[in-house]
Ligand SMILES: Nc1ncnc2c1ncn2[C@@H]1O[C@H](COP(=O)(O)OP(=O)(O)O)[C@@H](O)[C@H]1O
């Protein structure tokens with residue numbers, strides 16, 4: 248049995264359905280990310296797990312216990328907020344010890360636990376300071392320590408790094424992941440940053456408009472997006488409109504024939520479908536007979552440093568492709584006629600029709 | 603660019619004159635009771651007056667009662683509005699502003715009509731009950747100031763997130779209110795209390811019409827009948843006000859309750 252079970256969870260505010268049929272089983276010690284654009288219902292789902300919102304339907308079980316109706320202060324679920332939410336009137340040590348004091352733990356135990364937590368977040372010196380004397384990154388680490396001090400069953404983080412600088416974001420996310428591993432705590436991490444989700448999660452739940460689009464490991468989500476939405480939201484993916492010629496795997500893109508390794512079961516010849524291509528799977532070189540080839544015109548060249556991103560247009564469709572920068576070979580000029588190639592299995596068929 | 607810098611200084615200078623000159627003039631006049639030389643005689647007379655002591659004491663006691671009732675009424679209300687009913691904020695704000703629009707004289711006539719000795723709730727029938735009525739009247743008069751001060755204090759902290767952070771750490775409502783919210787709006791509550799104090803000490807209409815021995819009616823009585831003592835009283839009132847302000851500053855600096863919220 249899974250440690251955290253979320254079953255058919257729904258939430259509507261008035262007539263607005265914010266979360267629809269959210270269903271997820273999380274194993275003990277797993278690190279799950281909710282990934283999706285702003286307003287897709289990530290926070291609302293997390294807040295239902297925390298107990299700050301009452302689900303319109305569905306159930307939530309933590310460690311076998313139904314907490315759907317339980318009050319937030321009875322769930323033993325730690326929460327880290329985007330705005331840190333440290334108590335301004337308390338010192339860092341008092342902040343970290345707050346949950347233990349509320350629970351009525353003896354002073355000596357609180358003191359040693361606070362020291363342990365401050366050591367864990369590598370701020371052992373700062374117990375006597377006040378929150379406003381700390382940087383944003385330090386405050387968020389304290390918030391993490393405060394949430395973990397009471398040994399919660401579950402750690403929930405709602406965009407904890409969004410208010411921080413890019414550099415600190417990267418180092419702190421690794422630190423959060425490392426602490427989570429060290430303690431073996433089950434965590435749900437909400438973010439709209441796909442790179443963040445891909446880099447630290449065991450599994451990712453991609454969400455759009457209140458629905459779960461896909462659940463999978465970062466590898467699965469990135470390489471095998473199931474829907475057009477996931478494909479376009481995770482990574483830079485080329486989404487093309489292709490017309491089905493033959494269900495055995497033959498399609499045309501702007502009138503040029505291509506083949507896919509995917510099954511076209513359930514499609515009809517003549518139907519327009521969305522297909523996806525990763526920029527790194529497309530190359531400018533003409534390749535062997537097995538690969539697909541498309542002829543087009545260079546529309547744009549962006550020099551990104553080690554990588555040069557080139558957009559090639561075929562007609563209605565265009566693809567971006569990445570080539571490594573070679574000092575000896577300048578990138579092609581705009582307007583140059585080129586041929587791009589890609590393997591059959593790089594061409595992914597997305598769910599739903601293209602209209 | 604020089605002119606742009608001089609402008610504000612001129613404004614500041616004129617503003618200062620506007621406030622300082624009458625104050626100095628009043629003070630100077632209050633020292634002239636003894637012919638031909640400056641003295642504090644007027645102050646001595648005022649402070650020795652038993653009615654001064656009685657009315658000032660009475661008003662101070664009522665001011666404290668007003669502050670207690672006001673804080674207990676306003677802090678939970680403003681907290682709840684901020685937390686759960688933000689859409690009601692304009693409505694509540696409008697209601698709290700009504701006492702500024704409705705003259706105190708209208709208020710007290712309303713009170714007398716509803717609570718007179720023949721009514722179903724005869725609050726004017728005994729002195730203690732009238733004091734209570736007066737306190738409630740003062741709470742109403744001070745409401746715009748108290749509510750605004752507390753609401754500003756609550757808005758300066760992220761009430762909702764702090765509440766949720768405390769809840770997720772296991773805290774119940776009393777802990778949240780007294781250990782998290784109140785300490786963080788302490789300075790705001792104090793400045794509301796100070797404003798309430800200033801209003802109650804100087805209030806005339808309610809006290810006079812309810813016929814209670816408050817400081818306001820006493821000020822009026824002295825002002826109408828004496829020459830130098832009213833000036834001395836005015837200076838004393840200023841002194842009390844400034845002392846309050848100083849205290850608020852001291853308390854404000856000693857606490858860390860008003861630090862800006864995290865970005
Ligand atoms: N208390 C609420 N009342 C009404 N609508 C809400 C409330 N909370 C969230 N919403 C709406 O629900 C949708 C999802 O919000 P949210 O869960 O915060 O999204 P995310 O965290 O993914 O950005 C948004 O359209 C938002 O406006």
Ligand SMILES: [Mg+2]
Pocket residue numbers: 286289290291406
């Ligand atoms: Mg959100």
